[in-house]
Amino acid sequence: MNINDMEIILSIMKNDGYSEVVDVPENTEIIFINTCAIRDNAEQKVRHRLNYFWFLKRQWKRNVATGRSQSLRPPKVIVLGCMAQRLKDKILDADKMVDVICGPDAYRDLPRLLEEVDYGQKGINTLLSLEETYADINPVRISKNSISAFVSVMRGCNNMCSFCIVPFTRSRERSRPMESIVKELNRDPTGDLVKAFPACLRHNICKCIHLPAQTGSSAVLERMRRGYTHEAYLDLVQKIRNMIPGVGLRSDFICGFC
Ligand code: SF4
Known part of the structure; x- marks a missing residue:
């Protein structure tokens, strides 16, 4: 940015x-x-x-x-x-x-x-x-x-x-x-x-999506106020994979969130 x-x-x-x-x-x-x-x-x-x-x-x-x-x-x-x-x-x-x-x-x-x-x-x-x-x-x-x-x-x-x-x-x-x-x-x-x-x-765009998870724990996601759960994130990943075969996914994770 x-x-x-x-x-x-x-x-x-x-x-x-x-x-x-x-x-x-x-x-x-x-x-x-x-x-x-x-x-x-x-x-x-x-x-x-x-x-x-x-x-x-x-x-x-x-x-x-x-x-x-x-x-x-x-x-x-x-x-x-x-x-x-x-x-x-x-x-x-x-x-x-x-x-x-x-x-x-x-x-x-x-x-x-x-x-x-x-x-x-x-x-x-x-x-x-x-x-x-x-x-x-x-x-x-x-x-x-x-x-x-x-x-x-x-x-x-x-x-x-x-x-x-x-x-x-x-x-x-x-x-x-x-x-x-x-x-x-x-x-x-x-x-x-x-x-x-x-x-x-748009066939020659790099098939890569940045999808920050931040954590895999639904309880911590709630404290982070991220608005999704562990399961909802995995559902989204599946939807993306169905729509864009071979897609690369990248993520961010916060370690030690209090
Ligand atoms: S508030 Fe949440 S969604 Fe918005 S920029 Fe910050 S981390 Fe990303």
């Missing part, structure tokens, strides 16, 4: 005049940190990364003071994604070097938020939306040579599994209009995506 979001953000930034993507933070104008809030470990990694960017900003100040840097401004640091949505301005309070906080439904606002930084302000937008799907934005692929690409068909979630933060950081479930998905596939410069999705025959 975050890779897909970065491809949308790249498109928004390119339209705003930023032309070059660099993958080293040392010489860049803007640093994006797209975050995950699903586990504490993921948040700790972000904090370590922020410490390093704080060091970079201090180094920039030193270089300007000693005439070793011509750059007029220090790099702007933007925190995006679910952790930004969860902690909101608490990140700005804890990390003074962060310039912009932008939640998953506010990426269109990034150019304005960056302007606020030019005027010496902090930029923050964590408004969630019931409609935003970025359907009209043509993502800029991060990996040009990849044989696969992410095409998002929906955002958000209406379920309330007891362990999950997604409904709170990515809002309600909404789907992209079918035409916008087909349009995005048609715009793929290699043509590979549209070949994989012929309008009437």
Whole structure:
């Protein structure tokens, strides 16, 4: 999801005049940190990364003071994604070097938020939306040579599994209009995506379904508020196997759910 979001953000930034993507933070104008809030470990990694960017900003100040840097401004640091949505301005309070906080439904606002930084302000937008799907934005692929690409068909979630933060950081479930998905596939410069999705025959799609079980115990499923039982899951697996012979199934399991 975050890779897909970065491809949308790249498109928004390119339209705003930023032309070059660099993958080293040392010489860049803007640093994006797209975050995950699903586990504490993921948040700790972000904090370590922020410490390093704080060091970079201090180094920039030193270089300007000693005439070793011509750059007029220090790099702007933007925190995006679910952790930004969860902690909101608490990140700005804890990390003074962060310039912009932008939640998953506010990426269109990034150019304005960056302007606020030019005027010496902090930029923050964590408004969630019931409609935003970025359907009209043509993502800029991060990996040009990849044989696969992410095409998002929906955002958000209406379920309330007891362990999950997604409904709170990515809002309600909404789907992209079918035409916008087909349009995005048609715009793929290699043509590979549209070949994989012929309008009437989808025979060359990988027969693989990701079907997270989370646990095999109906009692734990109930505590997780997953809305199905062990038996219902196995019934579904059987239905899928009947409909798609030879299908591959993948899953997620949570170990040690309390
Ligand atoms: S279905 Fe449950 S685990 Fe999956 S995103 Fe929604 S709330 Fe989270």
